Amino acid sequence: MVEFIRHNVQRVLEEIARAAEAAGRSxxxxxxxxxxxxxxxxxxxxxxxxxxxxxxxxxxxxxREKWDLWEGEKKLPWHLIGHLQRNKVRxxxxxFGCIHSLDSLRLARELQxxxxxxxxxxxxxxxxxxxxxxxxxxxxxxxxxxxxxVLLREGTALSLDxxxxxxxxxxxxxxxxxxxxxxxSLRERMNRDFSLHMKxxxxxxxxxxPWAVREGSTLVRVGTAIFGNRE
Numbered sequence: 716m717v718e719f720i721r722h723n724v725q726r727v728l729e730e731i732a733r734a735a736e737a738a739g740r741s742x743x744x745x746x747x748x749x750x751x752x753x754x755x756x757x758x759x760x761x762x763x764x765x766x767x768x769x770x771x772x773x774x775x776x777x778x779r780e781k782w783d784l785w786e787g788e789k790k791l792p793w794h795l796i797g798h799l800q801r802n803k804v805r806x807x808x809x810x811f812g813c814i815h816s817l818d819s820l821r822l823a824r825e826l827q828x829x830x831x832x833x834x835x836x837x838x839x840x841x842x843x844x845x846x847x848x849x850x851x852x853x854x855x856x857x858x859x860x861x862x863x864x865v866l867l868r869e870g871t872a873l874s875l876d877x878x879x880x881x882x883x884x885x886x887x888x889x890x891x892x893x894x895x896x897x898x899x900s901l902r903e904r905m906n907r908d909f910s911l912h913m914k915x916x917x918x919x920x921x922x923x924x925p926w927a928v929r930e931g932s933t934l935v936r937v938g939t940a941i942f943g944n945r946e
Contacts, residue, residue: 717761723941724749724765727924731935734928745928748794750920750938753945756781762941763790771815771936773797775807782810796879796917796936798852801825813838815879815917815934818852820862823870830872837872840879840917843901845894848883856901863905877915877933878902882923891923895930 724747732742746768751759759770759781769792772778778793792812799807799816804825807814817823817839830837841862844853854862866875880898882891895918902913919927919935927935939945 720761721765734925738929748936754942769794771796775803815840816842818842838874840877842879846883877913879917892926899931
């Protein structure tokens with residue numbers, strides 16, 4: 716398992732480097748989040764020293780089980796990349812260093828409340844639904860300026876570090892890259908209009924991460940291409 720995962724991570728990192736260099740970027744600008752959801756603890760252990768930037772989990776309960784079973788030091792940060800229910804905020808704050816999927820003001824206010832109680836802050840990315848798919852969470856692009864304004868006023872414990880999106884499953888390169896371009900443009904607009912310095916763009920998964928890197932992704936979320944098919 717270790718060699719299988721190590722080989723896969725190396726291949727993905729090489730692909731990231733090629734895509735970054737083709738876009739005139741440094742590969743060091745792009746960090747690889749290994750999406751370990753639905754994969755066993757042993758697979759995460761095998762991936763610890765392979766060059767990943769962080770582990771990405773999408774379900775708090777599954778992550779909690781792994782977190783509690785983990786023996787010894789955790790060498791990598793854990794990021795939450797899936798929808799966070801408000802009743803699981805406290806547990807999420809105990810495990811995750813970054814939440815990629817801040818998708819509503821109600822969730823933001825709950826995060827703020829519990830961070831204040833714990834005396835801590837949390838790095839967050841605003842999830843934007845650029846495809847307009849009803850099944851996807853996230854702010855509509857038109858809602859983003861209002862959400863940022865509220866967060867800057869009320870979210871003193873929330874470090875607003877960037878944006879996240881997903882291209883539709885099976886999207887063509889042209890369509891996926893257009894969505895990634897739109898997210899980059901939104902980040903630039905929010906930074907300009909609100910005098911922010913958000914640097915992160917969490918976009919790109921196993922099927923489309925090279926396109927995302929070409930369009931400015933700083934965090935790619937790759938699972939299957941690293942760990943194989945999910946159990």
